[in-house]
Amino acid sequence: NAGVMQNPRHLVRRRGQEARLRCSPMKGHSHVYWYRQLPEEGLKFMVYLQKENIIDESGMPKERFSAEFPKEGPSILRIQQVVRGDSAAYFCASSQGGLSTNEKLFFGSGTQLSVL
């Protein structure tokens, strides 16, 4: 019963390149959340998705960032034309139901993105 799987664990990109971060939720979970964490800070919400739908993307920059959770396959967080300020740890979490039903989140180990 694997937990939330994120890959890659570490990703190095040069400025202007694209970064693709993948997240496979826990088995049976259809709700996926992406968070970003800067060093010594808390987690900042980016986007909440259910299968094939973006529910809330209020925390995601409108330019260069996009997210999807297709019917088949993992959720993808895509950052185009990366800049140094995108360097951070990106965490994915999943839940079985919505959080308004007192669900808890299960987190992956994160992807550390470094932009050179």
Place this chain on the structure above:
Amino acid sequence: SQQGEEDPQALSIQEGENATMNCSYKTSINNLQWYRQNSGRGLVHLILIRSNEREKHSGRLRVTLDTSKKSSSLLITASRAADTASYFCATPSNFGNEKLTFGTGTRLTIIP
């Protein structure tokens, strides 16, 4: 601004002592959750307390919730070196909202 704000930001105690961390939040909630993060790892859920609960226990953890003061506390009793981590409180941003907003965390160091 953060929905949840923990204090202190950092706490160092001797092994065996109790550690208390506090969290304040701004809006009405239906639950409050505490998570632990070991260095370089993802967050692990510790405990959830509902808005109609005042206190909850789980092993060496004790959580209280005061909705009138919009605050919660996490007590870890008989601390161990393995408890060294960052601890975050998290709440739905608005009542019934589907996303969790995390505070800035308390970095707890247990000195052997």
